Amino acid sequence: MIRTFFNNNRLTLSIAFAALVIVPLLAALVSSNDSTPASPTAVAVAGVAYPRNYRQDFTRYATVQRPDGTIRDLYINPTGLAGIGYYYSLPVGTVIVVEGYNALKNASGDYVTDANGHYTKADPLPSIHVREKRGYWAAADYTSSARNDGWNFGSFDTASGAIYNESLNACFLCHNTAQVDFTYSTDQMRDYASTGVPDYFMCRTTGRTACE
Ligand code: HEC
Incomplete structure (x- = not known):
C-alpha cells in the first residue's frame, strides 16, 4: 500500500x-x-494548411525546368511518398509542394547553364503551390464550387508562408485535365519510386501548360 x-x-x-x-x-x-518562414499563426485554418518544414520533412522527387527561365522543385510528404509508384491514385494524406525559382541570367541576358543545360537558381517565385488530399473537406475549405475529388489547393507566400492572393479556381480547372488522379507529375513520381533519384525534367512548354 x-x-x-x-x-x-x-x-x-x-x-x-x-x-x-x-x-x-x-x-x-x-x-x-526551424529555418522555415515565421508567423505560422498568420495562416488561416480553413482549406489547405501551409506545410511548414516541407524542405526538411518532404522528399524532392523532381525538378522541372522550362524554356521561360523557370525552375520548379516538386516535394512530396512521407504519406504520399509511401504511395507513389504502387497505386493508381495517391493516398489520402498526401501533400505535394511546388517551389519555383527564376533562372539566373548573365550580363548579356542569357540564362546561365551548366554542362547538362541546367539553369542556376536565382530569386524564388513569389508563391509556393500546394495540393493536399483528404477523405473529407468541408465546404468552407473551398474558395469556389470547383472540385478535384479529394484534392484541395493552396498558394502561400514563399517568404512568409501567409496565404498568397491568387485564384485557386484556376488550379482546379487546370489539374482537372491531368491524366492520373488530377496529378501532372505522376511519371516523375514513378521514376523516383524506382530509381530513388529526383528526375530533372526539361519541359518544352512554358508557363503552367502540361509538358509532353
Ligand atoms: C494551366 C495549368 C495549371 C494551373 C493553372 C496550375 N497548375 Fe499545378 N501543375 C501544372 C503542371 C503542368 C504541373 C506539373 C509540374 C510542372 O510542370 O511544373 C503541375 C504541378 C503541380 C503540383 C505538383 C503535383 C502535380 O500535380 O504534378 C502541385 C502541388 C500543383 N501543381 C499545385 C497547383 C496550385 C496550388 C495551383 C493554383 C494556385 C496550380 N497548381 C495551378 C499545371 C497547372
Missing part, C-alpha cells in the same frame, strides 16, 4: 517534471531548428 502510494507519487512527479521542464525544452529546441 505504502509502496504503491510512493510509486504513484513518483509517477506524478515524473509527469510534472516532463510537463514543466522537458516539454518546454523540446519546444524551444524544435523552434530554434
